[in-house]
Amino acid sequence: MFSPTFGLAEIKTEVFSIGTLVEAIFTTVENLSGSTFIEAIYTAVYSPTFGLAEIKTEVFSIGTLVEGIYTAIYSPTFGLEEIKTEVFQILKQSFSQDLTTGIAQRDNPNNNDDFYVEVLNNRTATVSVTLTVFDFSSGTGISALGTPTLLTIGPGNVIEFASLNLNATVLNRYEVTLTNVTDGIYIWSAFRLASGELSPANTFRAGEFVPLLP
Incomplete structure (x- = not known):
């Protein structure tokens, strides 16, 4: 409860920080006119750095990585089953000598x-x-x-x-x-x-x- 890392004091500090951030966002939106606000949204959505296209690219990359990991784990050549088989053979050899x-x-x-x-x-x-x-x-x-x-x-x-x-x-x-x-x-x-x-x-x-x- 009184931990400086994750106790009440730390929770209150983080909640306050989030509140301050949200307040700043709403202040920025209130200061934008209708057309300016829409333009800002359009710019964010189609941003080459952090817009939808970039998000789709990153999601695709993550999917490719996960697929590669899955393929490696279940590979008949060097996946888990092959590793288990080789370990068994090593143990078998160690007991036949x-x-x-x-x-x-x-x-x-x-x-x-x-x-x-x-x-x-x-x-x-x-x-x-x-x-x-x-x-x-x-x-x-x-x-x-x-x-x-x-x-x-x-x-x-x-x-x-x-x-x-x-x-x-x-x-x-x-x-x-x-x-x-x-x-x-x-x-x-x-x-x-x-x-x-x-x-x-x-x-x-x-x-x-x-x-x-x-």
């Missing part, structure tokens, strides 16, 4: 450490993914631990790949990859130390696997 841990350094390796990979299938159908563990201990990555191996997981199930009692010289630097991973597949990988604890540096949760680029 190969994943990797990237290169990892085995933290404080000891004899008798155990290595695990577990894959959860939250889909309603059986899926198969290929697991490969690469050993970079000698510099060049070579597949290790009997991989690549095909893991077939039923709907709602978890499958575990384990290699127990690893020698301290194995997988000092390593990478875990899984191919043909789709939406609803979640992966976990870790080293369990001889003490029974998981190695924090070598624990990879589902969100820490990244796309494996060619």
Whole structure:
């Protein structure tokens, strides 16, 4: 009510301004003779700047602009439907990919450490993914631990790949990859130390696997 922007005081000021403007218009009209008044109206109507012709031109331009916007929105090539289709394809691709841990350094390796990979299938159908563990201990990555191996997981199930009692010289630097991973597949990988604890540096949760680029 008392706002300086849109309260009573501002409303009163605007009403007063409108009243002053209307009063000025009526004063001007009263001072015009009949022929002068008609001439003034004629001049305004046919003015090339703000008369009927200009109004018609501007309305036509607005109509053309609206038509162009409508055409763009519903275009089968680059309209909303096409955008939605492309976004869906991008999302579909992001959930159908190969994943990797990237290169990892085995933290404080000891004899008798155990290595695990577990894959959860939250889909309603059986899926198969290929697991490969690469050993970079000698510099060049070579597949290790009997991989690549095909893991077939039923709907709602978890499958575990384990290699127990690893020698301290194995997988000092390593990478875990899984191919043909789709939406609803979640992966976990870790080293369990001889003490029974998981190695924090070598624990990879589902969100820490990244796309494996060619």
